[in-house]
Amino acid sequence: MKRLSLTARLSLMFMLAVTAVLTAAGLSFNHLSQLHFKSLDQHTLVEKLQASQSILGELPSLDAFAEARPQLQALLGAHRELTAIILDSNGKVLFADPAPVNIPERFRSAVGPRDWEWQDQEHMFRGMTAQVAVTGQEQPLTVMLVLDVTHHMSFFVTLQRWFWIGLVISALVSAGLGWVVARSGLRPLRQVTALAASMSAKSLKERIPMAPIPLELQQLVSSFNAMLARLDEAFVRLSNFSADIAHELRTPVSNLMTHTEVVLSRKRNIEDYEENLYSNLDDLKRMSRMIDDMLFLAKADNGLIIPERKRIALEEVVDKLLEYYYLLADERGIELELSGSGSVQGDVLMLHRAISNLLSNALRYTPQGKAISVQIRQNNLCTVLTVENPGATIPPEHLERLFDRFYRVDPARREGSPSNAGLGLAITRSIVEAHQGRIWCTSTNGRTAFHLEFPGPESSIRCRRSKA
CATH class of the missing domain: 3.30.565.10 (Histidine kinase-like ATPase, C-terminal domain)
Incomplete structure (x- = not known):
């Protein structure tokens, strides 16, 4: 499997970072917005409930409920999305404005103020149920305030849809911007790579200048320059070593050739031949010793010399x-x-x-x-x-x-x-x-x-x- 380039990986990481930040910000905004709207709805319900309790609490008896109806209508009917229902102890509807809503039975009774949420098909309701005592009435009245918050939910659905669309667009844009930024930021690295590729045995003395190199790459360039210095030194030593080998071997080889040519220039007696062979043998021993030494050093350079312990x-x-x-x-x-x-x-x-x-x-x-x-x-x-x-x-x-x-x-x-x-x-x-x-x-x-x-x-x- 082909590995991604450094530019592609940096672009991908940049895109993932931007996407993660936007996702966290969007989810946080959505959650805080829902809490804010819920707090506003609860504030509205509590305010209306307290006003209703105040009006009903001033009734001398349940028979005077009709006198309080105009006040209740003025209080509760002014809010278009608010539905108010007042029930007696037998469950009979005494007041409903604008019209009774089919509220589930589990929300109709409450010992104290009770918050609840309920969804009916495409509508979302948020309500509060409370009991209000009336003078001369043993059983309290039940007040239910229902607030239609469907438009709030529609707003959040639309917000979430556009958020995900915007997130996808932002991810693609950030990936493109990340590629441009990574490409631009890695330009010095490409320059270093191009210079390294152009190096040869004839250019080992060249060094990459440190001035235009970013701080993050200076350690790399410094190490590369140090490596060039070591290579240059090793190359010079190897060249000198080769020259020294040729120089050291030239003398015994030249001696062998000279002695042999002199001896072969004319007929000689057996003593002269023996003397020449002994002289050649000294030079051959010297060459053999030198070759053995060089082989020993070659083994040492490759870690092949393992001494006994x-x-x-x-x-x-x-x-x-x-x-x-x-x-x-x-x-x-x-x-x-x-x-x-x-x-x-x-x-x-x-x-x-x-x-x-x-x-x-x-x-x-x-x-x-x-x-x-x-x-x-x-x-x-x-x-x-x-x-x-x-x-x-x-x-x-x-x-x-x-x-x-x-x-x-x-x-x-x-x-x-x-x-x-x-x-x-x-x-x-x-x-x-x-x-x-x-x-x-x-x-x-x-x-x-x-x-x-x-x-x-x-x-x-x-x-x-x-x-x-």
Whole structure:
């Protein structure tokens, strides 16, 4: 089933709102009008009844009723729609003006003043029955005043008919006006939609201006502009990533081609061929390692890296790595220090790889004769591992981008070594995030530190990163 457009839905809601308001107003007016006319009729009946009671109450006896007839006729006959009937105790009609009305028997008797309504075919009557005591008469007289209110009912029937006709017309008109208003009000949204439809990879830097946008749509436009900024950044990073891949792969491929062409340029002995194959093998290993790293990052981007959940003592992992890096550090007179302890729930091979990347970076940039320290701290919520080394201070604007793929602080393009293709920190961040942790770097006063923060072994809640 096709859904209604936003314009149609707003028009429909506007029509329903107007119809509901008019219906409530019309029904209220009709009810109040009926109460008003009923109150007027009751006031007329009460007034005539009190005057009749006063005239009859002054009679010395029932025999003098004829003397009161002219007064009764003057009082009751002046109202054209009013019928007055006076009965004695036996039900005999003593007075009827203008003519007796066939009133149902249930309305003919009353202990006190009694209001009633009665419909006879197309006529509607509203009346009042009361008893009046006469001097010298044991039984009181019965006075019935009947008011023909047919014209009132006809008025309300006509009013209701025209009300429903007017309501239908108002609903249709309000629907049309609602469509016009909704169409006009949604014009900025259509402009935003048209601009969004015109966006392409070449126009991601464009932004929707906020000045002409209504207040209700500013949040939407602001979110859309923010999305464009994220897309632009992602597109630039993807473009740079593609360029970096081509740049990094160009060197080993070029080396392979050059070595092979040189070897094939003339006949050589078996030692030359072996040397060329070993050289090619180094480049192939470098390419294979780079491809494996890129595949790992691609899996991490799609949430396919699911680490094991085992309790791991970080100091044991770091201690084994320090034994491995000790020979490399000893050649340059660099000391390796470990302090603290802590455990996490994770994958030992992944954590081994992440920490190894940090130690390898630290060894690469630590001056000779200095020391690299690894500190492990643990509290109730989280475990933090810090790898700190002396060296050149990294400018603050580069700290957040250190974990981008192929990113180097040095703006000059440099081919990486076989062990450094610029993917190590990106892989480390992916591993840490797969363990529900986070990583950040600080660099001040000639000392650079990488901090790895993991949820504690008994906690599944990310702990808040403390500001240095």
